[in-house]
Amino acid sequence: xxxxxxxxxxxxxxxxxxxxxxxxxxxxxxxxxxxxxxxxxxxxxxxxxxxxxxxxxxxxxxxxxxxxxxxxxxxxxxxxxxxxxxxxxxxxxxxxxxxxxxxxxxxxxxxxxxxxxxxxxxxxxxxxxxxxxxxxxxxxxxxxxxxxxxxxxxxxxxxxxxxxxxxxxxxxxxxxxxxxxxxxxxxxxxxxxxxxxxxxxxxxxxxxxxxxxxxxxxxxxxxxxxxxxxxxxxxxxxxxxxxxxxxxxxxxxxxxxxxxxxxxxxxxxxxxxxxxxxxxxxxxxxxxxxxxxxxxxxxxxxxxxxxxxxxxxxxxxxxxxxxxxxxxxxxxxxxxxxxxxxxxxxxxx
Numbered sequence: 001x002x003x004x005x006x007x008x009x010x011x012x013x014x015x016x017x018x019x020x021x022x023x024x025x026x027x028x029x030x031x032x033x034x035x036x037x038x039x040x041x042x043x044x045x046x047x048x049x050x051x052x053x054x055x056x057x058x059x060x061x062x063x064x065x066x067x068x069x070x071x072x073x074x075x076x077x078x079x080x081x082x083x084x085x086x087x088x089x090x091x092x093x094x095x096x097x098x099x100x101x102x103x104x105x106x107x108x109x110x111x112x113x114x115x116x117x118x119x120x121x122x123x124x125x126x127x128x129x130x131x132x133x134x135x136x137x138x139x140x141x142x143x144x145x146x147x148x149x150x151x152x153x154x155x156x157x158x159x160x161x162x163x164x165x166x167x168x169x170x171x172x173x174x175x176x177x178x179x180x181x182x183x184x185x186x187x188x189x190x191x192x193x194x195x196x197x198x199x200x201x202x203x204x205x206x207x208x209x210x211x212x213x214x215x216x217x218x219x220x221x222x223x224x225x226x227x228x229x230x231x232x233x234x235x236x237x238x239x240x241x242x243x244x245x246x247x248x249x250x251x252x253x254x255x256x257x258x259x260x261x262x263x264x265x266x267x268x269x270x271x272x273x274x275x276x277x278x279x280x281x282x283x284x285x286x287x288x289x290x291x292x293x294x295x296x297x298x299x300x301x302x303x304x305x306x307x308x309x310x311x312x313x314x315x316x317x318x319x320x321x322x323x324x325x326x327x328x329x330x331x332x333x334x335x336x337x338x339x340x341x342x343x344x345x346x347x348x349x
């Protein structure tokens with residue numbers, strides 16, 4: 001992505017911070033609501049592992065990760081930064097006898113790294129063949145023309161078409177290969193319709209990543225099913241349900257470039273706030289829970305509120321916020337009324 005856009009890698013990392021935070025917030029919120037629906041509770045403090053002890057025993061193993069981020073922040077290339085980080089892992093492992101890497105462990109790690117890189121190398125080689133075919137035959141231009149004609153020049157329809165193409169390609173390719181193929185064919189379409197180039201690339205990349213939890217393939221769901229002892233397809237659909245907001249998150253930063261740190265800081269704060277409210281509204285509407293369980297009509301209202309909060313504009317933000325606050329206030333009033341009625345029945349005098 002950095003090579004295609006001609007921008008520093010660190011700039012892409014900065015642009016991806018807010019969308020990533022929104023995604024994790026939405027996912028945690030959805031899981032939290034799921035727990036509330038089923039009356040699940042967290043572990044007691046006594047059952048939780050002691051953070052201080054964990055950090056004392058293995059906290060030094062986090063140092064290479066911070067070192068990698070620091071080197072990337074200095075402007076070094078990802079390849080050189082990764083190479084130095086590998087050296088940092090070897091050095092840090094010697095801080096304690098329990099984690100120390102000898103020659104045998106080092107050779108085993110190098111072997112696993114080489115085997116792991118084969119999949120990426122083969123995928124990139126296959127992608128290179130396809131990219132060459134697309135470039136030489138003009139298929140990319142034809143695809144762009146077909147998408148523009150099918151969408152009638154409407155940005156929303158074009159985004160949906162590119163989203164579907166990215167997910168479908170991601171089902172049979174690695175994330176990197178799916179991203180490269182889709183951005184070559186669909187990227188120019190989005191940019192020609194006025195989408196910020198960085199937002200267009202991140203849009204495609206997000207859906208290439210989401211393909212790993214999208215049935216029928218859902219490779220990540222298969223791995224999770226093996227750990228949980230559940231059925232893979234059912235696990236994939238459950239992952240899709242919990243990550244439902246993630247399928248809408250890329251639309252957030254396409255319509256609000258402020259979410260990828262484009263524009264004035266005040267506008268960035270406003271966009272972040274409204275996007276967070278949108279995640280709350282969508283999550284509550286999809287999961288059927290806000291302050292208490294929701295009926296179908298409030299759920300539909302909250303989903304509509306979340307969608308209006310995606311669209312930039314003062315009126316749409318006010319409407320979406322009003323629906324969210326109003327639904328919460330209505331539930332709070334009903335809860336207080338029910339509590340008062342219960343108290344009156346228990347103490348009739």
